Amino acid sequence: MAKQVAEVEIHAADSQEHDDDDIDISVDLIDDGLYLGNLACARDQKALESLKITHILTIDLVPLPRSTLARPNLTFKFIKLADVPKEDLISHLPESIDFIKQAIESGGTVLVHCYFGVSRSAAVVIGYMMQKYGLCYEDAFTLVKSKRRFVGPNIGFVAQLRLFGHMQYTVNRDDPRFKQFRLKMAGQKLKQVKILPQLFADLVKPDPGLIRERPDPIVYRCKKCRRIVANQSNIIPHIPKQVKIELAKKGIRPPPSKLTGLTCAENGQLLIEKLKSLACQIMDGEEKVIEDANGVQEEGSSQFPDGYTETHMVDESVSRDASAACRLMWFVEPMAWMRGVTSQPGGKLHCPQCDHKIGSFSWVMGCNCPCGQKVAPAFYLVPSKVEWSNIVQNVQITV
Template structure:
């Protein structure tokens, strides 16, 4: 992580030499702005974080920075300060969620040590306020809106951007921690990976974890419910790999946006028979999967099986879109796209989309050794 360098002295009257390194001294954050949101917890702007008199006046012992550039070196090296730096821009598509848990822990530790902590970004409006809201949600067991209003009452112009608001709500839904098994979190990570694929045309190593291990490889505790290739019965996905969605009516054609949306090839090849087959398949699924444990459960759509990317899917890390083939018998199973949305026959869309055609796979309850065509 790049550290800022001291600004060359200009006391001789000459201009500072341009080292080519972007440093925090190159910016002006405006007047000092700082507010106490909770006992010992302050929210402010860059100027407050770089003004020694302000830091000493408010007895600041810890500084949490969320910005594109770190604090000046003389602040970072101050003997009375403990600092933490998160490099992040104030953009809705930035992933602040991955940092929230660590930031909340930093604030909690600082306050537990009877310290005073200043959380800041450039203006103290979006990035830093998002972190303080996350802390308030966890500390006081609040949903997003009450926590936001509590912070806003102390600092009237706080306003996380729309993307950060969505991530804060997800953070709360997960219990103010990262739950890798939460479906919404999986989709969040996939969308971030899709953005990277759109830019680089290759999946960065930092996102390789979104591609799940091949469930056909023997593991100590394999999941009891799996999806197999209907032709060769090779295990393709576990139940936990499925990204569930509830069916909804297809939107009218005029409401469909101009952005590219892929339709499953089976619909295109045989549009007239698709509905009948879907209805018949649904009846079969309900009768075969119906049990006391399923009666009260929400009815999820099975017209298309959206799944997480899985290791057997050939070249998905190197291509933005393509077809999915069984790794054993090479039968076509579905399609994938990191960059375009796929619309299910029920009207729901998914982006990125990795889907299996239901007629090509079967559900296997391994414990009872029962297979059911999906």
């Protein structure tokens, strides 16, 4: 790991490439073959030559100018991203990290930059360091900040980097936390354009009531007509609010990797085990039945614009543990049988066979689970209207 900090201070006015930009070049050596800097550095030929840069990764709203892209012996990659908490950084992390790794493995030197080299590019470099050294976000941030003192990813990027670590430094589309994150991103887009963009079409899952070669053995059926409306894989679990309160009191967090020697993923699993234990204590003996709940909150009440926090969602390994996840309402993914989910911000959910009301959905405002936890977006089935079953033969043909 590199122990030196390389700083180049060259006035942009000294280069015709910078036109009217009056910002100084700022760049720092973060790791072997890896520099983190600003736009001025990426546009300055002398700076690039002095640092022996061979690859440039741009994370910005616009690519580098043609005069820069036309330079020989340089390899470029452009990621279009705005520096706002609601932007989808995590989906770009794998390709960005691969670009950095391949450049360094080939003997090259990489410059990762955005406009100032503070948030977007810093977030990508932190993600790279997390994966390379098996670090949790906090340790990777501290390491990068020790090399470039003014790095500071926005709050949404920070949450996504933590999620990236808990998914073992990859993007697992089956992870319920990632599903909820993408649903929140989709809800924000649907609010703007009044229809679900094609980019998020994969979020609407196939109808589980149709015959499949390998049906899920655990299903959820309309109590009135026994029509299957969800599989276990469609369930998105959440931690009860009472558990969150206890977690806050006890201060349960993933232990820092520099103290435990564990990877971020192992730290996340340790947290999950603590959640299971604590949830069992709290939920034990609490068997009240809530017939229905439509606790819709006002728009904007969610504290987490990024759609992910460690104490909000539970890992997929916990989702099948009824004592750890809330059982008072079943939150699910949007599915093909749900009328209006691709064109309406919210509405009621009716059984596709008997038209009996079995739940509701809200892309933007979400709803309160009876346990008190806010979930947004929310697609939920009410336990009094839907029954759980593990009989595979209940899978039926629907039209």
